[in-house]
Amino acid sequence: MPAYTVREWDKLAYGEGAGQIPDGHAEKLAALAARSAFAGRGGSGVLEHGRHALRARGVVGILAAGDASLEILPKIDVAPGETTDHQNAAIRKRLVHMLAVALDLKIDLGVITDLAWQRETLLEILIRIFCDKLTEALRKGMPRRYITCEDDLPTLRGQLDITRQFTRHAVNPSRLACRFDLLSEDTPLNRIMKAAVQRLARLSRRPANQQRLRELAFVYADITDVPVSALRWDQVVIDRTNRSWQELFAMARLFLQDRYQTTTGGAGQGTAMLFEMNALFEEYVGRLIARALAGTGLTVSLQGGRLFCLSAQDSGRALFQTRPDILIRRGGRVIHVIDTKWKRISARIDDPKQGVSQADVYQMMAYAQLYDAPRLTLLYPHHPGLGGQDTVHGHYAITGHATILETASIDVANSTDMLGRLRRLILSEEPMDLELVG
Structure with missing residues (x-):
């Protein structure tokens, strides 16, 4: 199968040459992308x-x-002097790291060779990791739980179902309507694992992954087939008896229904596994900030707050709910609101507004009014055009408020001391020279 790679916001030209894609392939892939939940009204969101x-x-x-x-x-942005293959490998590694943090997964990126990071797509790498983890877990045994069963038996097992006995077997007392608990492997968790294996078997194109998935499908042969839409996620219980399956459950959710991705399909139409970078960047940064501030006396809430901007005068109904990405509190009071934006800002020397959108500023001004926090931050991914390291780039005073709005960036390509860098970014003191916003 021809495999093409393009980076976010870049173009892949039509044609038969190197670095190009034939018109026929482009048309099919664009049609599939247009059916994604991320495509938007115009169908060009992907x-x-x-x-x-x-x-x-x-x-x-x-x-x-x-x-x-x-x-x-x-x-x-990764090492500029490297080849395209080496750069793509580094990007795949950073993206898998972001997913691992966002989903609280323990993934040893070092077990995958540099050559594999270069030659395999993101999907095949994720499938490989999932297969490795699932195979290792199954060696210790498939998790089982007691499930309630009903059956008509010649001898009593468990409890007698009086109602069913005297309605169904009133004229045949040789059969007893029994209700009993059975230790079974056919549980909601195992049905989800089977659905994930089946889905990945349709997506994977790498022979080694296909072989692993066939072997895993054989292990799950006796587990009930359940359509993805009918899986009972709410019935899965992770406790001390199956704690080791927590990560696999999170990965299955990633492949089947996670908030960052959507999977579409159909006979002859194709399949897709897509991640919205805005949501992934938000979760990644939020979880890292929570770790970075552990032990400081500050508490971190993700997607918290949820205060409303307006209330209707006639009914009192609250309207326009806010959901700041990250709230930082001290003693119950919000002292810092952070909103993450997966977009590029420019250096202040090039643009006094740094490319920050007016809508984002209005949003932060609403947070200043509602949450009464002394500090607001718009946090963006860092890039070389902003300088050598991630930092706070601009401080602004909001007209009529004592609140400070700042723009800052964090370098997701650099994994060195990420928690320390975020801690310093958040705990830094505000300077006195401020510009007015509003």
Whole structure:
């Protein structure tokens, strides 16, 4: 299968040459992308199907349609002197790291060779990790739970179901309507694992992964087949008896229904696994900040607050609920509101506004009014155009408030001392020279 790779916001030209994609493949992949939940009303939220090229947008992942696949990688700045293959490998590694943090997974990136990071797509790497973890877990035994069963037996087992006995077997007392608990492997958790294996078997194109998935499917042969839409996620119980399956459950959710991705399919239409970088960046940064501030006396809430901007005068009904990405509290009071934005800002020397959108500023001003926090931060991914390291780039005073709004960046391509860098970024003192906003 021809496999193409493009980075977020870059273009892939049509044609038969190196670094190009044939028109037929481009048309199928663009049609599949347009059916994604991320496509938006215009159908171009994942890929723009232009006259001369496909252009990736703010969604990353893998699309497979017909006999071609397209991998979309995030625009993360890595070593500029390396080859494209080495750069793509570094980006895949950082993206998997972000997913691991966001989903609270323990993934040893070092067990995958540099050559594999270069040659395999993001999807195949994730499938490989999942297969390794699932195989290791199954060696210790498939988790089992007691489930309530009902059956008509010649001898009593468990309890007698009086109602069923005297309605169904009133004229045949040789059969007893029994209700009993049975230790079974056919549980909601194992049904989810089987559904994940089946889904990945349809997505994978790597022979080694396909072989592993066939072996795993054989292990789950006696588990009930349940459509993804009918899986009972709410019935899965993770406790001390199956704690080791927590990560696999999170990965299955990632493949089947996680908030960061959508999977579409259909006979002859293709399959897709896509991740919205805005949501992933938000969760990644939020979890790292919670770790970075542990032991400081500050508490971190993700997607907290939820205060309303307005209330209707006639009914008192609250309208326009807010959901700040990250709230930091001291003693119950909100002292810092952080909103993450997966977009590039410019250096202040190039643009006094740094490319910050007016809508984002209005949003932060609403937070200043509602949460009465002395400090607000718009946090963006760092890039070389902003300087050598991630830091706070601009401080602004909001007109009529004592609140400070700042723009800052964090370098997701650099994993060195990430918690320390975030801690210093958040605990830093505000300077006195401020510009007015509003």
